[in-house]
Amino acid sequence: MYSIVCGGGKIGANVASSLLDMGHEVTLVEQRRDRFERLEEKFGPVAMRGDATEIHVLERAGIDRPPDILFAVTGDDEDNIIIAQMAREGYGVPKVIARVNDPRNQQHFDLLGITQTVCATSGILGLVEHEVPEHGLVKLLELRQEGLEVVEMQIGSGSPAAGKSVGALALPDGARLVSVTRNGVGEIVVGETMIMAGDQVIAILKPGVEDPLRRALVG
Numbered sequence: 441m442y443s444i445v446c447g448g449g450k451i452g453a454n455v456a457s458s459l460l461d462m463g464h465e466v467t468l469v470e471q472r473r474d475r476f477e478r479l480e481e482k483f484g485p486v487a488m489r490g491d492a493t494e495i496h497v498l499e500r501a502g503i504d505r506p507p508d509i510l511f512a513v514t515g516d517d518e519d520n521i522i523i524a525q526m527a528r529e530g531y532g533v534p535k536v537i538a539r540v541n542d543p544r545n546q547q548h549f550d551l552l553g554i555t556q557t558v559c560a561t562s563g564i565l566g567l568v569e570h571e572v573p574e575h576g577l578v579k580l581l582e583l584r585q586e587g588l589e590v591v592e593m594q595i596g597s598g599s600p601a602a603g604k605s606v607g608a609l610a611l612p613d614g615a616r617l618v619s620v621t622r623n624g625v626g627e628i629v630v631g632e633t634m635i636m637a638g639d640q641v642i643a644i645l646k647p648g649v650e651d652p653l654r655r656a657l658v659g
Contacts, residue, residue, distance in 0.1 A: 442507045444469065446492035446523050447514035448479045451539060455511055456483065467501045493522045498531075506533045513539040513558075517548070524554045577654045580642070590618075590644050593657050597637040601657040607631030612652035615645035 441464045445456045448470030456468040460483075468483060469492045470476045479487040490497035492514070503510070503526075510533045512523040520538045527533040540546050540559035549557050581590040595602055601609055606617055606629050617629045621640040627633070635641065635657075645653055 441465070441509065442502065442505060443467075443509045443511065444498070444501050444503060444507045444527075445511045445513065446498075447512070447520075447539070448472075448475050448487065449513070449515055452511065452513045453479060453482075455513065456486065460486065469497065469501050493519050493526075495526065495530075498523075498526065503527060503531045503533065506531045509533070509535040509537065511537050511539075513537075515541060517541050517545040521549060521552060521554065524549075525552060528554070577650055577658070587646060588644055589647055589650075590642065591650065591653070593641050593643070593654065595635055595637055595639045595641060595657065596659075598659060599637065599657060600655075600659050601635045601641075602637045604635055605631065606633045606635065609635070609656060611656055612649050614649045615643055615653045618642045618644055 443459050443464055443466050445452045445459075445466060445468045448468055452468060452470070456466050459466045466486055468479060468487045469490055470479055470487065471489070471491045473489070476487060476489040488501055490500065492498060492501075492512070510523070510527045512520040512527070514520055514523070517540060520540070524536045524538040527536045535556070536554065537556045537558065538549060538554050540549060540557045543559050546557065546559065578592045579589055580592050583589065611617070619626050619642045620629055620633055620635065621642075622636060622638065641657060643653060
């Protein structure tokens, strides 16, 4: 597999190192001279200096082959959007993964069709929410291409769903319960599955159904 990694910070360098360890061919592109010199010392000819938002730099990296996968993981969201767009639309790279540094910029990636993104900030905030004892609704996974989300909810003692079977719940259209975890043991839900206080419930739903689902289960 041939990969181009755009951005030689910690993330880009670690991705490149892991790919090389797996035996893949990699070109790592970095613009800053000081950082490039360190990368060149570590990676040798794998590292290439240049601005990955410029076409001639990407072509020097071999984007017109095209690569099997391109990572746009610079510290600038605008640069990552430009790189990802050029790779997908200009060169037909089959798989492009972009880094989102500021979660507020996620909508710009989505609007431009850059659906395979990674945001460390959002991931950390999700973990923080998950550890709050009485959280409302935590988004576990967003399937942008499919138009679906996977969420988790904690059922409290005063929740409208507590003490009811799944079949008796008035769930909103576009939402389905997937599993219930009680005392550390999970099970796939069916209509007769009872929801009890203290349960952790995982559901799959369409975007925009979060609030009605929260009201139906948590209150």
